[in-house]
Amino acid sequence: MIRFENVSKKYGAILALQDVSVEIPEGQTLGLLGRNGAGKTTMLNLMTGYFPPTEGVVRVGGMEMMTHPRECKRLIGYLPERPPLYDEMTVSEYLAFVSELREVARGAGRAHIDEIIGLCGLGEMKHRVIGRLSKGYRQRVGIAQALCGSPEILVLDEPTVGLDPRQIAETRELIRLLAREHTVIFSSHILSEVQQLCTRVLILHEGRVVSDLEPGEQTPDQQKLRLRAAMGRDRLLRLLAELPCVLQAEAVPGSEEGEVRLVCRRQDENGLATDQIFRLFSRLDTPLRMIREEADTLEEIFLRETGGNA
């Protein structure tokens, strides 16, 4: 649906995006994560055609944005970080304007706007002047305008920033709803939000895509385990490290005595890693008090890939 081919973007001497190649297929809910200045907004602005890349090609729906801007832009609804609202217009006037701008047929316009108003929960606000709306409702109007023209792709730049907790929950629910029928791409600083909403996450750092993953996905041949046994930590680590399937064993800082984290081969010639561990403790006649599989949390991956503090 959207394809970046070796895309770079420079702002003067500053390289905001470096040689990014990414393909976003139809139906995905993609989250862009990154620290401030990582290139998230630049990437969104490039895919919406707000500005062209310095190098490389952006394709939307198989068409090149530079040569077919109109066709590409018809496929995308965009909510920038600051919703592009005209304060002097009422909600319905504004949505009628955006619908016309996005070439919604005149006859279908009214029903289309009413549908969007209903979907975004703006029914009571439709005759209100935008300038007098609360931040939460302004954000909803921003999302509503992105839906005008029924675009196949929704691009949302930090859609929950500056909202109160209730508004955040409502906006997330709305995004979840929209993701059923649209390809949704959004940027966020909030890791839990991305984890909850996305089927795929790109982590950007200093203008590069440093990680492309599906939240919760595991490395197929490896397994992360966390276990606690009735044994001193040093001895436990030594015994576990001797198991052929264990690649790495380490203590968990701040945890109880006898609690360790392992990276293992999921299965080798001796059987499953978990089976080998159970057999070890059975042989030692030592109680194994807890064992569970651990996924890399998005936070861990984010910190690792972006080199330190979030």
Next chain:
Amino acid sequence: MKTIWKRELKGYFFTPTGYVFIGVFLLVASVMFYMTILRQHSGDLPAFIAEMTYLWMLLSPVLTMRLLAEERQKKTDQLLMTSPVSLPAIVVGKYLAAVTMLLITAGATLFFVLVVAIYGTVFPAELAVNYLGFILAGCAFVALDLFLSGCVKNPVSAAALAFGANFLLWILDLLERAVEVRWIADVLRFLSLYSRNETFMMGQLSFAAVLFDLSFVVAFLTLTVWMLDRRRVRS
């Protein structure tokens, strides 16, 4: 283009801008009408229309100040630039909205003509040429001021810049009369909107003057599109 034109035209009436422009124009024009026509028992409409042309210089920044500068300031340009609308359509749509306001105002000034027609004589052909010059001068100022609105982010700065540029054009006219070096005077005369306008006010339909005004408009609209596109590429 039509969508942009409609929104901008409505925008003039959603905010005080449209009312201020028409109101102030007609108020000052009324004072001029009293001084030039009524007080002197004169029917010299060309002189009155020539004076009204100066009002475009003073007031066209009011029409254009928000058109592009405010879009940039409030970041609503992101909506326009990411919609399936071309840059020339955006610029021309905005320009036509300002010109429509200008035509509404020019239409309202026909009331003064009506007064003269009741109490004196009006020569329709001469009047038509006078009004053509009056409107073309306004269109030229709007094109220049729209370009300047695209140069800055703040509507007030855009208005100040536009007023300064309009004033400079007026000064050119005065300079042309003061300069003794002939070729400089010729260049200044060529660039001066006011001296071009004089032929219209004399009731002469000059195609050169019409062409100049239209070229002036096209040149500044093209410059505006070019500037916005360059900024988009460089941003």
